[in-house]
Amino acid sequence: MNKRVTLHEDRVIKRFDDHEHFLREKRVYDAHPDFAPTLLSDNGSDMIIIERVPGIPLIECDTPDFHMAGGLLADLHMFQRHKEMALTMVDTNPRNFLQGSSRGWLIDFSHIALDYPEPDLIHFLLFWAANQPHDAFMHTCQVFIGAYRARLPLDPGRWLSALPAVIQRFDQRRQRYGKSEKYAGNDVLRNRTFLEHSAQQLLRP
Ligand SMILES: Nc1ncnc2c1ncn2[C@@H]1O[C@H](COP(=O)(O)OP(=O)(O)O)[C@@H](O)[C@H]1O
Numbered sequence: 001m002n003k004r005v006t007l008h009e010d011r012v013i014k015r016f017d018d019h020e021h022f023l024r025e026k027r028v029y030d031a032h033p034d035f036a037p038t039l040l041s042d043n044g045s046d047m048i049i050i051e052r053v054p055g056i057p058l059i060e061c062d063t064p065d066f067h068m069a070g071g072l073l074a075d076l077h078m079f080q081r082h083k084e085m086a087l088t089m090v091d092t093n094p095r096n097f098l099q100g101s102s103r104g105w106l107i108d109f110s111h112i113a114l115d116y117p118e119p120d121l122i123h124f125l126l127f128w129a130a131n132q133p134h135d136a137f138m139h140t141c142q143v144f145i146g147a148y149r150a151r152l153p154l155d156p157g158r159w160l161s162a163l164p165a166v167i168q169r170f171d172q173r174r175q176r177y178g179k180s181e182k183y184a185g186n187d188v189l190r191n192r193t194f195l196e197h198s199a200q201q202l203l204r205p
Pocket residue numbers: 002004005007012014037050051052053054055057095096098107108110
């Protein structure tokens with residue numbers, strides 16, 4: 001476990017090396033949004049204490065709830081908007097989506113930035129593209145994108161033009177952190193191609 005995050009029975013203490021990361025997290029937690037655990041306190045510079053919620057990271061769930069995940073991301077994107085841009089998570093690692101028995105939470109806002117929404121969804125789906133067989137992945141995309149679009153629009157042109165850079169960022173991070181694909185089948189490539197071509201159908205107005 002990460003040495004900067006300490007899990008206690010009822011609270012979680014998170015320490016930051018970077019004051020900017022602290023400020024970004026605090027900006028979200030200070031507004032007490034429903035989609036995140038409650039902020040209990042902070043020290044003003046490099047530490048926050050938040051409520052420990054009864055959820056486990058989506059990637060560790062036997063049956064990840066992609067409908068819930070799409071809804072949570074839409075909640076975040078509705079939280080602060082500027083025209084077609086939103087406060088985006090940037091690090092949409094499925095470990096930052098916690099699933100409980102009847103609801104979910106988003107955590108980890110240290111990279112938030114104002115941007116178009118599409119990269120957040122693509123980056124999230126790339127984790128599942130790396131892990132799921134093709135049929136399961138197509139279903140994941142359908143449910144996740146469907147839940148998001150029930151709340152907020154997505155732009156197919158922006159999706160397509162954002163894809164290469166988001167894939168590059170994803171691959172660089174995976175390399176940097178030495179993560180290998182859990183599901184090492186040919187489906188990884190098929191899944192990514194699906195994100196490029198067929199996902200366009202899922203984004204039609
Ligand atoms: N409020 C919380 N309730 C329950 N588990 C949490 C909570 N905050 C963090 N965790 C657990 O700790 C892990 C790391 O926390 P996170 O804030 O994502 O730190 P990092 O910036 O290192 O990714 C999460 O993936 C989750 O498993």
